[in-house]
Amino acid sequence: MVQRPRGTRDFTPAVMNRRLAFEKLLETKALSHGFKRVQTPIFETLDLFTAKSGPGVVKQLYAFQDKSDRSLTLRPELTAPVMRMVSDEMRSSPKPLRLSYFGQCFRYEESKKGRYREFFQYGVELIGASGPLAEAEVVSLAIDMLDACGLQDYEVRIGHVGILRDILTGLGLSQDGEPESPVASAMRFLDKGDWNGLSELFSTNGIDTSATQNLKTLSELDGGIETLESAREILSSMNVALDSVDDLSSLLSSIESLAPNPPSMKVNLCVARGLDYYTGMVFEVNVAELGGEGQVLGGGSYKLLHLFGLEDLDPSCGFGLGFDRVLLALESQAERAGRTEVVPGETPEPSTLMLPFKVDASSVLAIVKNLRDIGHNVELDLRGKNIGKSLDWASKNGFTNVIIVGPQDVENQQCSVKNLISGEQSVVALNSDSISEIL
RNA sequence: GCUGUGAUGGUGUAGCGGUUAGCACGGUAGGUUGUGGUCCUGCCAGCCCGGGUUCAAGUCCCGGUCACGGCCCCA
Numbered sequence: 001m002v003q004r005p006r007g008t009r010d011f012t013p014a015v016m017n018r019r020l021a022f023e024k025l026l027e028t029k030a031l032s033h034g035f036k037r038v039q040t041p042i043f044e045t046l047d048l049f050t051a052k053s054g055p056g057v058v059k060q061l062y063a064f065q066d067k068s069d070r071s072l073t074l075r076p077e078l079t080a081p082v083m084r085m086v087s088d089e090m091r092s093s094p095k096p097l098r099l100s101y102f103g104q105c106f107r108y109e110e111s112k113k114g115r116y117r118e119f120f121q122y123g124v125e126l127i128g129a130s131g132p133l134a135e136a137e138v139v140s141l142a143i144d145m146l147d148a149c150g151l152q153d154y155e156v157r158i159g160h161v162g163i164l165r166d167i168l169t170g171l172g173l174s175q176d177g178e179p180e181s182p183v184a185s186a187m188r189f190l191d192k193g194d195w196n197g198l199s200e201l202f203s204t205n206g207i208d209t210s211a212t213q214n215l216k217t218l219s220e221l222d223g224g225i226e227t228l229e230s231a232r233e234i235l236s237s238m239n240v241a242l243d244s245v246d247d248l249s250s251l252l253s254s255i256e257s258l259a260p261n262p263p264s265m266k267v268n269l270c271v272a273r274g275l276d277y278y279t280g281m282v283f284e285v286n287v288a289e290l291g292g293e294g295q296v297l298g299g300g301s302y303k304l305l306h307l308f309g310l311e312d313l314d315p316s317c318g319f320g321l322g323f324d325r326v327l328l329a330l331e332s333q334a335e336r337a338g339r340t341e342v343v344p345g346e347t348p349e350p351s352t353l354m355l356p357f358k359v360d361a362s363s364v365l366a367i368v369k370n371l372r373d374i375g376h377n378v379e380l381d382l383r384g385k386n387i388g389k390s391l392d393w394a395s396k397n398g399f400t401n402v403i404i405v406g407p408q409d410v411e412n413q414q415c416s417v418k419n420l421i422s423g424e425q426s427v428v429a430l431n432s433d434s435i436s437e438i439l
Numbered sequence: 440g441c442u443g444u445g446a447u448g449g450u451g452u453a454g455c456g457g458u459u460a461g462c463a464c465g466g467u468a469g470g471u472u473g474u475g476g477u478c479c480u481g482c483c484a485g486c487c488c489g490g491g492u493u494c495a496a497g498u499c500c501c502g503g504u505c506a507c508g509g510c511c512c513c514a
Contacts, residue, residue, distance in 0.1 A: 003487085006505065049514075057514055077514065107514090110440085113507065275514055292509080357473065391475035406473055418474075425474080 007117025021346035022149060022327060023102060026122045029148050033141045035100040035124045040081035042104070046071040048080050051307050062106045062117075074106035079318060080304065082125050087308030095128025102323070114293030114325050123299075125318035132247045135281050135301060136254035138317045142285065142297055143259035150344055151326060152333055154287050154296065155264040159271025160248055161187065161300070162280040166240045167215070171207050184276060190215065191272035214238055219270040225252045227267050244280065251281060277302045279315050287329040296325045350400035351377040352439055355390050357406040364405050370432030376439055395420050401439055405430065 004010060011019060027037065046063050062074035075081055078101050090097060102122045111117050122145075126138050139158070146154055164187055169175060173182040180188075182205050189198040195216060199209045218234050221227040228249050232242055248267065255265070273282045282300030290296070299319025305311065327343070334342040341347060352371070356364050361380065371378045379399070381390060387404065394402050404416040409430060417438055418425040428434040 003505070060513085080514085109513070110511095111506090115513085273514095277514085293513095295513090386472070387474045388471070389475085393475085395476050402474090404473075408473080416474085420475075423475090 007111030030100040035098040083304045097127040100124045120323035123320035127316040130314040132250035140258035158283045187272040190270040352401040353394045353399045355381045
């Protein structure tokens with residue numbers, strides 16, 4: 001037997017129905033915030049990702065040589081391709097740009113629930129504008145999307161890697177080093193809350209480990225806008241500029257108006273995210289019930305355009321939403337609540353079965369076409385069974401209505417339209433307009 | 440990268456060294472030549488793959504594959 005490659009999935013019609021409803025919902029929200037859909041290739045040149053994320057990423061790439069010996073790879077994420085597209089195609093488009101995207105990405109890593117080798121990401125990028133207001137537009141869209149699909153109990157955490165870098169370089173840590181700079185290591189320790197690791201790093205770099213105390217206090221500031229006041233004091237004592245704190249404060253109050261009341265939103269300056277190219281605000285969304293793979297969304301402000309020879313005048317801001325993970329969370333929450341509808345709007349539209357019974361199908365084909373043109377979903381019965389079996393089949397396949405056309409009907413130019421949900425049946429004239437009225 | 444658990448028709452399962460591998464749902468063909476979401480009958484369809492132990496392996500052992508967990512990681 002031939003089986004699917006590890007970490008991939010098939011989506012049957014029943015599953016796709018839900019996924020399409022979810023995508024449509026996200027698309028609607030993106031458009032409501034002005035983000036226009038784009039699409040980039042499934043594979044790109046290998047350089048695109050090694051330039052952005054360093055050569056170490058290659059081991060997680062589906063990289064290959066094509067028949068002309070080009071180094072290519074399936075895309076592991078979508079931010080870099082979109083930025084490449086902007087530099088290739090939209091250099092002179094008026095800024096700012098609001099772009100959205102959806103598609104599969106590929107990473108070679110251990111597959112488990114919520115982590116697939118082929119996974120789907122929905123994301124947006126706001127390019128060519130920066131500052132608290134631009135960031136608020138992006139973060140509020142993320143919250144808006146999660147609310148719209150009915151996700152509950154999620155936590156938004158907002159941080160700022162710019163501030164973090166200022167602190168760490170202020171202490172004397174270097175931003176250069178292989179394979180990982182001391183600053184990057186420190187940020188990783190902070191993100192994990194690994195204080196021993198941080199102390200060790202400080203001492204090997206000749207920094208007074210007492211500095212960890214301030215950072216620890218900072219990491220414990222985990223709450224609303226009021227935590228920024230306390231942060232100010234600590235940062236002042238460390239001689240770190242406060243401009244970014246003011247920006248964060250402004251960002252939070254804008255979000256307050258644009259997307260009020262997410263289940264939980266916290267500021268924590270130790271949220272670091274893994275990416276080197278983030279320059280300022282970063283944020284992520286977690287759903288606790290997903291366990292280890294609970295991060296469903298992440299993003300922030302970054303600079304990438306310089307990789308493509310464009311000026312990085314302004315940082316861009318965006319996020320990627322883990323399509324599969326949000327769906328898993330929704331499914332788990334729906335099950336817990338005993339709900340059958342997982343994604344709002346996933347219930348299929350009513351559909352109708354045209355059932356010619358002991359008459360030549362050609363006598364109803366024109367009607368089927370007309371009904372479809374009017375906008376009804378109509379399926380022509382192809383099996384020619386007796387009526388009992390056909391109704392049974394129609395019922396199992398989720399049809400709302402069945403149009404029964406038998407020999408007597410053709411003779412009298414009428415037909416029976418039966419509603420399978422109510423069981424009601426009525427006789428109407430055998431033409432598309434009359435039928436359409438009662439479907 | 441490390442580690443734990445598991446794998447029987449399409450789905451859910453029984454079988455724990457010797458059975459024609461059982462059951463339910465499902466699919467399909469009928470019972471019914473114009474009315475389903477009751478019922479009855481026939482049929483379809485399975486031991487993940489490769490080695491080994493044994494007179495005999497779905498069952499025990501080793502390896503692989505895949506799935507699900509726990510660490511590591513997660514651009």
